Amino acid sequence: MDFSGDILLVDSPDGGDLEIEHGLIKNDKQFSTAVYLSLFGGNLDDPGKTKSKRAWWGNLLVDTESEKLRSRFQYIINGFPMTVKYIREAEAAALLDLEWFKKEKIADEIIVSGKSIDKSTFNLKVEILADRELLYKNNFSIQWEGEKNNAV
Numbered sequence: 001m002d003f004s005g006d007i008l009l010v011d012s013p014d015g016g017d018l019e020i021e022h023g024l025i026k027n028d029k030q031f032s033t034a035v036y037l038s039l040f041g042g043n044l045d046d047p048g049k050t051k052s053k054r055a056w057w058g059n060l061l062v063d064t065e066s067e068k069l070r071s072r073f074q075y076i077i078n079g080f081p082m083t084v085k086y087i088r089e090a091e092a093a094a095l096l097d098l099e100w101f102k103k104e105k106i107a108d109e110i111i112v113s114g115k116s117i118d119k120s121t122f123n124l125k126v127e128i129l130a131d132r133e134l135l136y137k138n139n140f141s142i143q144w145e146g147e148k149n150n151a152v
Contacts, residue, residue: 006027006033006034030135030136031101031106031128031135031136032136032138034101035098035126035128035136035138038071038097038098038100039071039073039074039094039097039098039124039126039140040071040073040074041071041074071097072093072094072096072097073090073093073094073097073124075093076089076090076093077090077122077142077144077145077146078145078146079145079146079147080146080147081146081147082116082119082120082122082144082146087114087115087116087122088114090114090122090124091112091113091114091124094112094114094124094126095110095112098110098112098126098128101128106128106130106135107128107129107130107135108129108130108131109127109128109129109130109132110126110127110128110129111125111126111127111128111129112124112125112126112127113125116144117141120143120144120145120146121141121142121143121144122141122142122143122144123139123140123141123142124139124140124142125137125138125139125140126138126139126140
């Protein structure tokens with residue numbers, strides 16, 4: 001599947017950056033931006049609950065049900081210590097954040113796995129498949145902020 005509807009947004013130490021090539025903003029043809037925004041594009045204070053008052057403002061727009069960004073994954077890595085329990089919760093949250101790929105019939109399988117590298121570095125591997133073919137694969141290396149948003 002060839003997709004070029006988004007600009008290419010790449011992970012950087014201070015958040016996402018646009019990818020520039022030959023003076024032009026590069027298009028995303030592999031769902032990189034969609035995955036990145038799904039995992040890291042919501043409100044940092046939104047726990048991902050259905051009726052949260054802290055949802056990203058774009059989630060409140062009419063007719064955007066399939067385009068809502070909750071970024072439950074982001075909330076966990078910023079709000080809880082990196083323990084086995086929260087690593088598993090982060091993996092489950094990442095799956096929930098990416099579930100729209102299946103609802104929109106873009107993919108039929110999403111695989112995520114997380115692993116701590118050291119006391120504050122976490123790797124999240126994401127694979128998205130359609131008809132047993134790989135559509136997207138990335139390994140995000142993330143600084144696990146923990147308890148930043150004072151979640152309990």
